[in-house]
Amino acid sequence: MAAHSWAATYQTPMDESSWMVEGSIFECRMTHDIPFYGKGVFYKEAGEAATFDLKPSRERFKTGKASLVSEAPVWKPRGKNVNLGLVSVKQGKDPLTLEEARTERILAELLAGQKIVITRKPWYGAEQSSRVVLSSVNFTGAYRQFMECLATLLPVNFRQIERTAIYFPSGRDSLRPSELKKLEHIAVYVKADPSVQSFFIDGHTDAVGNRGENLELSKKRAEMVATILRQKGIPPDQIQVRWHGERYPVATNRTRMGRAQNRRVTIRLQKNGGPSVPELARN
Known part of the structure; x- marks a missing residue:
């Protein structure tokens, strides 16, 4: 689809893409900064299921269903896009939280070198949809640290x-x-x-x-x-x-x-x- 068909695409440039891991025996977090949008956060508290959350700096999406797609990056011309289904989003500062099964799926897709794209119309009424992109660049090392953190979590909170x-x-x-x-x-x-x-x-x-x-x-x-x-x-x-x-x-x-x-x-x-x-x- 042509680039002008999107109201906005929020994505970290490849040379700036980073994932940050922090945690303890009580909780683990892996964060991806997305310029002009906010953050994507994988989070697990001791005793609870893992989740993925979008944390925008301001409201972006309109309440409804967003598409979740695993897309092949440009350096994988023969890669395939995978439709991961529709997910519920809402207008506000906490628009999206994914349950454990879907969280694990997008972790696996990122580890495989895919990028994750969440698409939904913006709340301000534009006809074109907005896209939020999670990059897999520099993901593998952070993922390893995240898994190491998860292994140390207490069994309960x-x-x-x-x-x-x-x-x-x-x-x-x-x-x-x-x-x-x-x-x-x-x-x-x-x-x-x-x-x-x-x-x-x-x-x-x-x-x-x-x-x-x-x-x-x-x-x-x-x-x-x-x-x-x-x-x-x-x-x-x-x-x-x-x-x-x-x-x-x-x-x-x-x-x-x-x-x-x-x-x-x-x-x-x-x-x-x-x-x-x-x-x-x-x-």
Whole structure:
């Protein structure tokens, strides 16, 4: 298509194309600056799916569907263009976020030397569409650094463990492997984030059996969870343990599923100031 058919093409010249990687065990980011447009950003937070975001310096696209195409660069005259489908965009400063599957696809296309082109009509009403281009020039080295960063990410982030429920079999104070894994994730995260300094542990049961026995069982469950966390390196003076028996159900005790939800120990984490997780700028 002729160049004059586009309202604007936002693209980094080949000799200026660069990708920047920054990250930590909490999050990783790979950014591509696009002159007169803004940035394209690949981002992954610990415990979350990877995403791709467009970060314009000002509004560009009209709300609707944009085309996503993998195009062969000029130095690959026999290369093929691949239509990657339509994606939803909206007018504003955060016009586009791609889910993990599409994010991984465009990463693969860039690694193969293709460029990624996002095309949509501009918000100000021009008939011609605008194009935003991600260049693959100097991408490979940055991609390697990005993958190395991803390999170091923690298994979870703070939001995922801030409030955790540990579930127990009926009448028992033993734990399944899936519940032990939750406690392991809490311990791993807290060792990396010194701002988490308080643990509130509360034991609960369903309503089956004697109330007094249930109160004692909830105590055993809560103390068991606290013991496991202490064994994993959580300071004892940061842990507060309480038990409530069957007093505070979160679901009906009339069904098997409801009772299973009530047989729990809840863990609430609290940050008490001090050094915290260094966050990368989201924009």
